Amino acid sequence: MMAGAAAAEPPIRVGVLAYRGGDHANAVWEPTVRYLAERFPERGAVMLPLDLPGMDAAVRAGSVDFVLTNTGNYVELEARYGVTRIATLHGSRSAASGASVGSTLIVRADRGDLQALGDLKAKTVLAVDPDAFGGFQVAWGEMLRAGVDPYRDLKDLRFSGFPVDRVAFAVEEGTVDAGVLRACVLEELAAEGRLDPARFRVLGARRPAGFPCAVSTDLYPDWPLARLAATPEDLAKAVVVALFQMRDDHPAARAGGYEGWTVPLDYQPVHALFRELRIGPYRYLREVSLLDVAREHWEWLAAAALALLWWAVHSLRVEHLIKVRTAELREANRELLHEMAERHRAEETARERQKEMDHVARLSILGEMASSLAHELNQPLGAIANYARGCTRRLEAGAGRPEELAEATRAIAAQADRAAQIIARIRDFVRKRTVAVEPLALNEAVRGAVALCEGRARSDGVPLTLDLAEGLPPVMADRLQIEQVVLNLVKNALDAMEGRPAGGGVAVRTGRDAGGTVVLDVRDRGHGLSAEARDRLFTPFFTTKAAGMGLGLSICRSIVEAHGGHLQALENPGGGVTMRVSLPAAGGQGREDHAG
Numbered sequence: 001m002m003a004g005a006a007a008a009e010p011p012i013r014v015g016v017l018a019y020r021g022g023d024h025a026n027a028v029w030e031p032t033v034r035y036l037a038e039r040f041p042e043r044g045a046v047m048l049p050l051d052l053p054g055m056d057a058a059v060r061a062g063s064v065d066f067v068l069t070n071t072g073n074y075v076e077l078e079a080r081y082g083v084t085r086i087a088t089l090h091g092s093r094s095a096a097s098g099a100s101v102g103s104t105l106i107v108r109a110d111r112g113d114l115q116a117l118g119d120l121k122a123k124t125v126l127a128v129d130p131d132a133f134g135g136f137q138v139a140w141g142e143m144l145r146a147g148v149d150p151y152r153d154l155k156d157l158r159f160s161g162f163p164v165d166r167v168a169f170a171v172e173e174g175t176v177d178a179g180v181l182r183a184c185v186l187e188e189l190a191a192e193g194r195l196d197p198a199r200f201r202v203l204g205a206r207r208p209a210g211f212p213c214a215v216s217t218d219l220y221p222d223w224p225l226a227r228l229a230a231t232p233e234d235l236a237k238a239v240v241v242a243l244f245q246m247r248d249d250h251p252a253a254r255a256g257g258y259e260g261w262t263v264p265l266d267y268q269p270v271h272a273l274f275r276e277l278r279i280g281p282y283r284y285l286r287e288v289s290l291l292d293v294a295r296e297h298w299e300w301l302a303a304a305a306l307a308l309l310w311w312a313v314h315s316l317r318v319e320h321l322i323k324v325r326t327a328e329l330r331e332a333n334r335e336l337l338h339e340m341a342e343r344h345r346a347e348e349t350a351r352e353r354q355k356e357m358d359h360v361a362r363l364s365i366l367g368e369m370a371s372s373l374a375h376e377l378n379q380p381l382g383a384i385a386n387y388a389r390g391c392t393r394r395l396e397a398g399a400g401r402p403e404e405l406a407e408a409t410r411a412i413a414a415q416a417d418r419a420a421q422i423i424a425r426i427r428d429f430v431r432k433r434t435v436a437v438e439p440l441a442l443n444e445a446v447r448g449a450v451a452l453c454e455g456r457a458r459s460d461g462v463p464l465t466l467d468l469a470e471g472l473p474p475v476m477a478d479r480l481q482i483e484q485v486v487l488n489l490v491k492n493a494l495d496a497m498e499g500r501p502a503g504g505g506v507a508v509r510t511g512r513d514a515g516g517t518v519v520l521d522v523r524d525r526g527h528g529l530s531a532e533a534r535d536r537l538f539t540p541f542f543t544t545k546a547a548g549m550g551l552g553l554s555i556c557r558s559i560v561e562a563h564g565g566h567l568q569a570l571e572n573p574g575g576g577v578t579m580r581v582s583l584p585a586a587g588g589q590g591r592e593d594h595a596g
Contacts, residue, residue: 072133
């Protein structure tokens, strides 16, 4: 936790589209935002990596001042929220026309059956997102011109989500026939050593003049920097001037792969593409015509026409052709049975598709759980390491008694079991299994978690005290998850006390509030929270620690809220912070036994 007086003005907030994930966005665009921070030392600047839904939400909420996003997303934001481009990126890979954004359709090099875009009919194609400009929409337009409607003519059109790297790997593994990448992503992955370019081939490959990458489509203007309608004009002018003054060999330009910034280019070709696809600002063009209805439901219309014709003939001949009428009724009955069979098959197909969608939804959780796996396993593995080092020191000093070493090895085994439980629980969560909860004595969970931090507290010279209320009712909770919350909060408190051994200690207290809710407080006397930390304390990947992952408090809040509770940060009057966990008492349960 960091202290410091709040700046007179908030930092300049730049929302950046993280089309290959947050780590890639930080590596590419953080130097540019840092350059702006240096040019505006009185305010500074911060970067917010965002996916497409996050970009839309940030602009709608006004939580950013500027956006740096792809060409198609800018056109949508311009129409929807009135953002205005103030500069266009001049990429180091720009073609002679200045354009540099396009799509590359890739297939495996050994697919001899795929030589042109028209060969994609009845094939499976993977793209990153339906709203990704270079990652799908540009390719969509090119496929339409080649006579392939991706929403009608493909066997299956799938979307992997960000980062775009998944598309190339899916093509390489053969799980899809073709993939859509933003221009130059294939070359970037090859340069990073993440794939062998010889295993891929570009469909309809073309190389525009001055452009170093193979593409399958026309090129469009590069990413714009746009300001929100509420961003002051003076600030926008100052930012543009600062960017225009950046040298083409500046470290920020090298990191971002561009040669500077230029005046806003003409984005009319993007509007033309969106008008052709009837998306974005031109979605209203998707009005259904009679021709569209006929093309979509021709079977039903034909059946209705035949039924009317049959009824007319039947009405004219009913009195004279009783036998013919009987035969026609039998035929109508057979048609009805056929129709019912077709409808039953359609319903079965819809149910199977729903099962596939549910399976994909479950697997999408795996990405989030994989991020927390390393963080959660850190605790038991750290404990195992501490116990093992303790045993080693005692053996080397010749002071290790058998009973003490046996106790330490039992503790190591217990922590190993705990790590296994964490892995099993994450696996169950991916399978969408409900976490088993049971009545839990909160004080016991607190003691178990705090015991892991006592060694560090002693080595840091920080007093670690427990004030556990007696007679607390149990809470309905998962013991391992609650221990994880306590452990994270206590470790954060100890981190906050670094460099302030004389400033007090860390206190852990349990009790009940006026409403009967069971409360856990972890209080430190550290530096407190800065204004930015207060606003983003529970945001994933935000951290004030030099080597922090920024996942601890986000995970803690998710666990507490999953148990029906709340996690909040309270500033102490004498300095420091109290992290308060509130959990509902188990209904109808007795009070827990307290043994000192």
